[in-house]
Amino acid sequence: MCGRWQCSFQLQPIEWMKGKVIGSGSFGNVHLAMDQATGSLFVAKSATSESGIFSLKNEANILENLDSPYIIKCIGKDFSLAKNGEKKHTLFLEYMAGGSLSDVAEKFGGTLDERVIHLYTREIVVGLRYLHQNGIVHSDLKCKNVLLGLSGNIKLADFGAAKKIYDGKKNVKTWMRSWDSCLGGTPLWMAPEVLRNEGLDFSSDIWSLGCTVIEMATGKPGWHIDRSNPMDEILKISRGDKVPHFPLGFSKEGIDFLEKCLQTDPRKRWTSQELLHHPFVDVRPGIVFSRKASDAFSPSSVLDVGSYDSYDSSDDECLEGSTPFPGRLKKMAARNVSEKDFQSSGDWITVRKR
Known part of the structure; x- marks a missing residue:
């Protein structure tokens, strides 16, 4: 019997034309x-590098059994040898013409209106619930890795980490520390316990969700990092009991939603299932935010944005046999680290309409 992965590959392009490079990492x-x-x-x-191939293989393995309108679809893969004998791995993925939420926000003044954030957040939560029901932690949720269709539909992307x-079959608690010794993700969006290398759980995505909501509302990460010493700031995040800065002027429903996500104790964070019933993402008629009537409103969909926007994986790429994140923090502290070291990870990179 043919599985979904194999069946979906019957639809992959047999003859296809490669266009211009629209991104690199x-x-x-x-x-x-x-x-x-x-x-x-x-x-x-x-990808041709060992690290890139490892990441693409991981993404393929994760996506092969997933089938959700809230998850980016992989339509095929081609793992082959180039003419010079070099390994070359290619994934074929659906094209989301709206681009990433980060890129969309940039095109509309740097931030999104809370009513639009409400719509997008609900679909992100639905996508997370689907992943968690299938035992998967995304590990790198942020605006750069959430893509938008022209109709306003949202899909989670970049599963390299x-x-x-x-x-x-196994109890999830016994699997919390069973992931390989490397960690993917972007530090400013990572839960404190993940930064401390204490384990990975579904609640880690919930913390990142809270950071992503803040990013949509402010156009920036929730943490205000001292550019002169970002390493010290990251270490404080991992060891402290503080939470990211909440957006000014956010509704009480939005603030409460963030409080449910950004608990330093992962056991106190709401699950994706619970969050679907929170008033902030409730789509029932009559649900109104406690906002000023004068607040501006942004469109709920974007026409002809035509770009992907995501990070390259130069510093946070997940490598086989690499040291856990705390070890990488020490290595990075030993050199001259800039703010960009903490705002770049994952496989999806900037894609521009040509």
């Missing part, structure tokens, strides 16, 4: 591509 390049049989557009994400911590 430490792992390789991303091309806009066209299926010559149908004329449809998709994204070809390729994702982990499957539960397969339905």
Whole structure:
């Protein structure tokens, strides 16, 4: 019997045209591509380095059994040898013309209106619930890794750092520390316990969700980092009991939602299932935020944004056999670290419409 992964690959392009490079990262390049049989557009994400190949393989393994309208779809893969004998791995992924939420916010003044954040957040939570029900932790949730369709639909993307911590057969608690010794993710969005290398759980994504909501509202990470010494600030986040700065002027429903996500004790964070019933993301008729009537409103969808926007994986890339994140913090502290070291991770990179 054919599984979903194999069946979905029957739809992968057999003859396809590679367009211009629309993005690049430490792992390789991303091309806009066209299926010559149908004329449809998709994204070809390729890697030749060992670290890039490892990340693409992990993304393929994670996506192979997933089927949700809130998760980016992988339509195929091509793992082959180049003419010079070099290994080349390519993933074929659906093209989301709206781009990332980070890019969308930039095009609309740097931030999003709370009513739009409410719509987007609900779909992100639905996507997280689906992942968690399937035993998967995304590990790198942020605006750069949330993509928007032209109709305003949201999809989670960039699963290069994702982990499957539960397969339905083993108790999740016994799997919390079973992930390999490396950690992916972006420090300013990572839960404190993950920064301390204490374990990975579904609640780690909930912390990142709170940080992502703050990012949508402010256009910046929730932490105000001292650019002169970012390493020291990151260490304080991992060891302290503080939470990111909440957006000014946010509704009481929005503040309460953030408080449910940004608990330093992971056991106190709400689950994705619980958050779906929170008033901040409730879509029932009559739900109104306690906001000023004069507050501005932004569109709930974006037409012809035409760009992806995500980070390259130069510093936070997940490598086989690499040291856990605390060890990498020490290494990075030994050199001259800039703020960009803490705002770059994952595989999805900047994609610009040409």
